Amino acid sequence: MxxxxxxxxxxxxxxLTGRALPYTRPGxxxxxxxxxxxxxxxxxxxxxxxxxQGDPRVHGGxxxxxxxxxxxxxxxxxxxxxxxxxxxxxxxxxxxxxENFCIDGLDETQVCLADQWxxxxxxxxxSQGRQPCWKLNDRFHVTDMALRVQSSLRTGWxxxxxxxxxxxxxxxIVLLGRLWPQWPIARLLxxxxxxxCTPDTLREILTLPLxxxxxxxxxxxLDNASAEDWGSRLVGKPS
Numbered sequence: 001m002x003x004x005x006x007x008x009x010x011x012x013x014x015x016l017t018g019r020a021l022p023y024t025r026p027g028x029x030x031x032x033x034x035x036x037x038x039x040x041x042x043x044x045x046x047x048x049x050x051x052x053q054g055d056p057r058v059h060g061g062x063x064x065x066x067x068x069x070x071x072x073x074x075x076x077x078x079x080x081x082x083x084x085x086x087x088x089x090x091x092x093x094x095x096x097x098x099e100n101f102c103i104d105g106l107d108e109t110q111v112c113l114a115d116q117w118x119x120x121x122x123x124x125x126x127s128q129g130r131q132p133c134w135k136l137n138d139r140f141h142v143t144d145m146a147l148r149v150q151s152s153l154r155t156g157w158x159x160x161x162x163x164x165x166x167x168x169x170x171x172x173i174v175l176l177g178r179l180w181p182q183w184p185i186a187r188l189l190x191x192x193x194x195x196x197c198t199p200d201t202l203r204e205i206l207t208l209p210l211x212x213x214x215x216x217x218x219x220x221x222l223d224n225a226s227a228e229d230w231g232s233r234l235v236g237k238p239s
Contacts, residue, residue, distance in 0.1 A: 014095070134233070
């Protein structure tokens with residue numbers, strides 16, 4: 001851990017949770033429609049009390065316990081989707097991207113893999129960036145919204161919970177330590193989005209404390225010298 005003293009780097013604009021409900025396609029469920037919570041909310045090893053995921057095969061779990069999205073990233077989306085009434089309504093308040101933490105003061109270029117935070121009485125760690133799925137297409141009524149989010153690098157990121165506690169809107173985000181300042185989440189997201197299969201890059205990434213899903217992704221790229229297929233994730237059906 002770095003020797004610098006803990007410092008406040010951002011704050012929680014909103015804390016949000018949602019129940020998993022039937023979604024837009026037959027047999028699908030999602031907890032993407034989240035509501036802001038007032039007062040303290042307990043966060044445990046698998047996420048916030050009262051929050052659910054529709055498909056636990058790919059959402060939730062210890063390495064995706066809390067999803068974060070940067071409030072300043074809403075502005076470019078409002079501009080890009082200016083003619084879309086559904087999108088404008090979603091983007092008028094936190095929660096458009098299904099995040100648990102809407103954050104003021106940080107974005108994907110300023111958050112590094114394995115950063116440790118204190119938020120309220122909880123201790124958290126940045127675990128990975130988000131790889132968006134087709135549910136964003138349906139939510140925003142934009143057929144390629146998931147691909148746009150991935151390409152923009154404005155995806156949000158996930159936290160794992162190192163110590164359970166209470167969090168609430170307005171809490172400062174205190175950086176406790178940064179081990180990998182050369183690897184902001186945006187840099188990793190760019191490698192994914194640009195289908196980068198450079199062996200030296202992949203070998204360096206594989207020395208990082210990756211979650212199992214990302215370790216598998218980058219290992220396969222290195223072994224196969226090609227990028228993974230995104231069709232099912234981005235469109236919702238095999239490509």
